[in-house]
Amino acid sequence: MRKVSWGLILVLIVGLILAACAAPVAAPAGGGQAAATEAAAEAESAGPIRVALLMPSTINDISWSQSMYVSLKELQDELGADKLEIAYSENMFNVPDAAAAIRDYASSGYNLVIAHGAQYGDSLMDIAPDFPDVSFAWGTTTRTGKDQGIENIFAYEPRGDQAGYVTGVLAAKLTKSKIIGLVGPVDAGDAKLHVDGFLAGVKATDPDVKVNVSFTGSFGDTALAAEAANTHIRAGADVLTGSAQQVVGAIGVAKENGVPWLGVQADQSTAAPEIVLASAIYDWTQLLRDIIAMREAGTMGGEVLQLTYANGGIRTIYSDALPAEAVEAAKAAEAGLADGSITIVVEPR
Amino acid sequence: MFHEFLSVATLIGIANSGVRLATPYLYAALGEMFGQRSGVLNLGVEGVMLMGAFAAYYTVYIGGDPWLGVLAAIIVGALMGLLMALISVTMQAQQGISGIGLTLFGVGLSSLLLKVLVGSPIGISGFSTWKVPGLNSIPVIGPIFFEHNILVYIAYLLVPVSLYVLYRTTFGLKIRAVGQNPEAADSLGVRVNAVRYGTVMLGSAMAGIAGASLSIGLLNIFQENMTNGLGFIAVALVYFGGWRPLGVLIGALLFSTVNALQLWMQVLGVPIPSDLAVMMPYLLTIVVLAVGGQRIRQPAALTKPYERGE
Numbered sequence: 001m002r003k004v005s006w007g008l009i010l011v012l013i014v015g016l017i018l019a020a021c022a023a024p025v026a027a028p029a030g031g032g033q034a035a036a037t038e039a040a041a042e043a044e045s046a047g048p049i050r051v052a053l054l055m056p057s058t059i060n061d062i063s064w065s066q067s068m069y070v071s072l073k074e075l076q077d078e079l080g081a082d083k084l085e086i087a088y089s090e091n092m093f094n095v096p097d098a099a100a101a102i103r104d105y106a107s108s109g110y111n112l113v114i115a116h117g118a119q120y121g122d123s124l125m126d127i128a129p130d131f132p133d134v135s136f137a138w139g140t141t142t143r144t145g146k147d148q149g150i151e152n153i154f155a156y157e158p159r160g161d162q163a164g165y166v167t168g169v170l171a172a173k174l175t176k177s178k179i180i181g182l183v184g185p186v187d188a189g190d191a192k193l194h195v196d197g198f199l200a201g202v203k204a205t206d207p208d209v210k211v212n213v214s215f216t217g218s219f220g221d222t223a224l225a226a227e228a229a230n231t232h233i234r235a236g237a238d239v240l241t242g243s244a245q246q247v248v249g250a251i252g253v254a255k256e257n258g259v260p261w262l263g264v265q266a267d268q269s270t271a272a273p274e275i276v277l278a279s280a281i282y283d284w285t286q287l288l289r290d291i292i293a294m295r296e297a298g299t300m301g302g303e304v305l306q307l308t309y310a311n312g313g314i315r316t317i318y319s320d321a322l323p324a325e326a327v328e329a330a331k332a333a334e335a336g337l338a339d340g341s342i343t344i345v346v347e348p349r
Numbered sequence: 350m351f352h353e354f355l356s357v358a359t360l361i362g363i364a365n366s367g368v369r370l371a372t373p374y375l376y377a378a379l380g381e382m383f384g385q386r387s388g389v390l391n392l393g394v395e396g397v398m399l400m401g402a403f404a405a406y407y408t409v410y411i412g413g414d415p416w417l418g419v420l421a422a423i424i425v426g427a428l429m430g431l432l433m434a435l436i437s438v439t440m441q442a443q444q445g446i447s448g449i450g451l452t453l454f455g456v457g458l459s460s461l462l463l464k465v466l467v468g469s470p471i472g473i474s475g476f477s478t479w480k481v482p483g484l485n486s487i488p489v490i491g492p493i494f495f496e497h498n499i500l501v502y503i504a505y506l507l508v509p510v511s512l513y514v515l516y517r518t519t520f521g522l523k524i525r526a527v528g529q530n531p532e533a534a535d536s537l538g539v540r541v542n543a544v545r546y547g548t549v550m551l552g553s554a555m556a557g558i559a560g561a562s563l564s565i566g567l568l569n570i571f572q573e574n575m576t577n578g579l580g581f582i583a584v585a586l587v588y589f590g591g592w593r594p595l596g597v598l599i600g601a602l603l604f605s606t607v608n609a610l611q612l613w614m615q616v617l618g619v620p621i622p623s624d625l626a627v628m629m630p631y632l633l634t635i636v637v638l639a640v641g642g643q644r645i646r647q648p649a650a651l652t653k654p655y656e657r658g659e
Contacts, residue, residue, distance in 0.1 A: 058460065058573055060469040181616070187623050214615035217627030222575040224608065226568045227370050231612045234362045245572065248470045252570035255472045271570065272472035 049112065049292055052105035053088040054098050056117045057219070061245035063265040064190070064282075065090070068116050070266065071284035078285075092117075093219075099123035106131040112291065114138070118189050128153050128301075135300050137291060140190045142304045152300040154291050158307035160190045160243075160264070161197030161344050162337050163280035163314050167241055167262045168201020169333040170278055170316075172209045173326035174260060175239045181232025183225050183242030183250045184215040194243050194264055196346045201333065203347075212237060213349070222249035229253035251276065267317060277319040278330070282307055310338040357489075363613050364493040367606030368501065369567065373398070373559040373576075374601040375504040377583035378590065379511050380555025382597055385587055386515065387548040388528040388650035389437060392448025394556045395580025396455020397429040401557025402564035403459040406571035407466060409473045418475065418565045419500070419558060426557020429455065430550035438545045441654035452580065460573035470572045475565030476500055500558070500566040507555075511594040524548055528648035531655040541655045556580065589638060591645035603637070604630050 053072060055065035069088065076084045087105065092098040098120055105113045106127065115124055115138040125145050128136050132152060139156035146153075171180045182198060185191050195213060202209050212232055216224040226249035229240055233253070240254050241262040248271055254261040255272040263269070263279035287305050294303060307313025316334065318327050336342030377394050384391045404425040405418035413421075429451060437447045463470070476498040485495040515521040526534040527544045535541050559580075564571045586604065590596025611626040 058464075060464055060573075062469050066469070184623075212616045212618065214612055215623035215627065217624065218577065220574060221577045222568060222570075222572050223370070223373070223563055223577065223579060224612070227366055227609065228612050228616070230369070231362065231366060231609070231616050234365070235359075235613075235616050246577075248570050248572045249568045249575070252472055252568040256477060256569055270469050270471060 048083050048085050049295075050085040050087070050110045051112045051114065051288075052110040053086065053114045054092045054101055054105075054116060054120070055088065055090050056093040056119070057245050058090045059088065061266075062248060062263075062268050062271055063243065063245045065116060065245070067266040067282040068114070068284050071282075071288060072114075075285050075288050093119075095119050095123055099127065102127055102136070103130075106134045106136075110134065112137065112295065124153055125150060132300070135291070135295050137301075140193070144302050144304060146302040151302050154294075154301050155304045156287060156306070157304065158190065158282050159197075159309075159314065160193035161200070161346070162309055163264050163282070163316075164194040164197025164199075165201035165204075165337060165342070165344050166309070166316050166330050166333045167264060167278065167280050168198040168203075168211075169205045170322075170326055170330040171198070171239045171241060171262055172202045172205035173323070173329050174277075175209055175237075177236050177238040178206075178209045179236040179238065180209060180211045181229065181235070181237030181240045182211055182213045183228045183232070183240065183247060184213060185219045185242075185244035185246060186217060187215050191243050195349075197344055198241065199349070200344045200346060204342075205329065216246060218246065219244040220246050222246045225249040226253045229259075233257050233259055269317070269319065273319075274321075277322050278316055280314060280316045283313055283315060286312055308337070309334045310340075359613060359617065361489060361492050363606065363609045365496065366609030366612065367602060368494060369497055370605035370608055371601040372497075372501045372504045372562045372567065373579055374583050374586055374605065375507065375598065376559035376562060377556045377580055378586040378597045378601060379507055379594060380552035380559070381584055381587045382511070382552075382590070382592055382594065383515070383524060383548040383555075384545075384552040385651055386528045386592055386648055387524045387545050388531065388648055388653060388655070389434075389545050389549050390444045390448065390584075390652045391430075391433055391437075391451070391549060391552060392445055392581070392584060393429065393433050393451025393455065393553070394448075394559075394583050395576055395578065396452035396459075397426050397433075397553045397556040398560035398563075398576045398580045399455045399459040399574065400429055400560065401426045402560030402575060403462055403571055404557070405475075405561035406473065406564040407462070409475055409565050410467060410471065415475045415565050419561050422557035422561035423554045424557075426554040426560075427550045429557070430553025431546070433553065434546045434549040438542050438549065438654065441656065444652045444654075456574055459571075463571060463573055467571075470570050472570045473565065475569045498566045500562040504562065505598075508594050508598045515594065520544075520547070525648075527655075528650050531650050531653075532658070535655070535657065545655075556583075559583070585634070588647070589634065592648060593645075596645075600634075604634055607633050 057065040059069040072086055089101045112135045118140050120138050124136050124138055128150050135152050137154040141155045144153045144155045184195055202211050214228045225246040229250035230253055239260050242250055243264050251261050251271045255275050260277045261275050263276055265282050267279045267281050269276040401422035404421040408418040408421040433451050436442045437444045479499050481495040485491040523539050523544050527541050531541045586597055586600040589600035607630040611629045615626055
């Protein structure tokens with residue numbers, strides 16, 4: 001008996017700790033149960049807009065999840081905490097956990113629930129019709145479910161190919177060995193868009209430059225991403241790039257070897273300012289403003305929104321250490337993508 | 350592209366990567382082996398590694414010497430081991446579940462600590478590559494084995510050390526006795542639970558170094574859940590290696606070298622889908638286990654808590 005009970009107690013304690021960690025974090029405080037029912041009861045227009053965010057990774061992953069969280073925070077600073085309430089859940093990579101959390105948020109008075117990952121789509125299509133007063137948003141996708149009669153889902157799609165293209169132009173200008181290494185996660189979704197755009201950008205700038213592409217098969221395999229960076233460097237690459245949260249491993253290796261790194265999604269220069277020479281960041285603030293405005297005007301969903309260089313949703317931040325000529329070329333590419341004079345030609349790999 | 354792939358430089362590159370990648374597995378699996386030889390299965394390796402990795406990272410982050418970071422990883426690892434031993438040896442909780450609990454605890458706490466104490470991951474300067482003077486100029490062998498950071502070399506030195514401890518010392522004899530037949534060992538005056546406390550703490554301290562070998566050795570950065578299942582592979586390698594140091598070494602090297610091979614295949618553009626490439630090390634491990642396994646019996650008292658007959 002004694003053994004069994006100890007094991008059980010341990011499991012229960014761990015379960016509780018985990019539940020506490022995974023539980024929705026309300027920021028600012030005061031988003032308790034009472035406030036939730038109150039907000040639901042009150043007319044929506046009167047109270048603050050309450051936004052819940054679910055992320056596959058964490059708010060400090062220096063990539064996909066962090067970019068959305070940072071934008072939401074910026075918007076809150078701009079509008080004031082009394083106008084915009086934020087709650088978020090991290091590490092929701094598994095869809096069943098996320099689906100439960102989405103339902104929780106929707107039923108506790110949140111006005112907008114952002115499911116920040118392509119894997120959440122099918123769950124959203126199930127859940128959204130049960131909560132007609134709540135708007136949902138997800139991406140990377142163009143699927144809003146409008147064709148199935150679902151009216152309250154916004155779809156968003158960051159043009160990772162544009163971010164990749166500008167980064168590719170920059171990389172092609174920087175490389176002296178004419179070999180660039182790309183540390184990718186999986187060859188799908190936003191990561192695939194990024195790789196395709198990157199290759200097009202390099203090719204348009206200097207067709208002689210070779211891009212070696214590798215994938216780790218995961219978003220979080222930091223150790224393998226690091227070894228991929230080692231491999232690229234050994235194979236002659238003198239500029240590295242890549243995407244997903246695992247790239248911190250590759251950035252660590254790039255730093256050790258003094259090889260420049262070009263980031264994407266979030267500002268990765270915080271990890272190693274001396275070698276992260278540019279980051280094509282996703283700025284979601286305008287997209288979020290648009291969704292909130294549409295909602296207030298009575299459109300609950302059904303729209304597809306993009307992040308592009310044209311609408312300011314993607315912008316590249318450049319380090320002062322970059323040669324002026326390279327930055328000029330990259331900025332020209334930004335302008336060309338924005339005004340439509342550059343179209344990205346994706347070649348089969 | 351095939352001729353490029355088969356060049357000497359590439360083959361050296363693959364071997365060099367393989368040797369380096371095996372490092373965290375070696376520390377963690379050799380440590381785990383001691384625990385299992387004494388009868389304790391510790392599935393908490395993953396969590397202990399993360400805590401060790403963070404302890405080492407944070408020590409260096411706030412300005413400490415990398416060696417101080419290793420010390421911090423050892424201390425934190427040993428403390429996690431103490432917790433595991435307390436739960437599974439003294440309180441006799443089911444070992445598998447206790448270990449999973451320890452892993453979840455380590456994953457959660459290390460990520461919380463990163464968020465509170467550091468914020469977003471920031472690169473640090475840990476151990477840099479130290480080419481062994483003289484030895485690194487040997488053709489082929491030099492660039493494969495002697496161009497790494499110091500923690501890599503130590504990991505390989507631990508293989509003969511483990512062999513010695515396990516088979517040539519009284520402590521090793523006690524470990525094996527306790528894992529095979531605790532009742533007999535007890536009747537001969539061996540303090541069964543004390544030995545198990547020792548092996549679990551030793552193993553966890555080594556798992557702590559395994560984490561440090563990532564955060565201040567190979568990667569020079571910490572990220573939440575950066576081990577990404579590596580600790581569980583280390584546990585599998587103990588089975589793979591038949592609970593013997595040399596078996597663990599072979600398993601770790603095989604797994605890492607195939608992983609390095611698939612990375613090089615991708616980098617050099619060998620036309621194979623990346624999804625297939627990343628499966629290679631796992632597939633191979635399964636095949637080897639299926640073909641070569643079953644010959645070696647596990648320690649008889651593995652996963653069985655010891656309670657003295659009254």
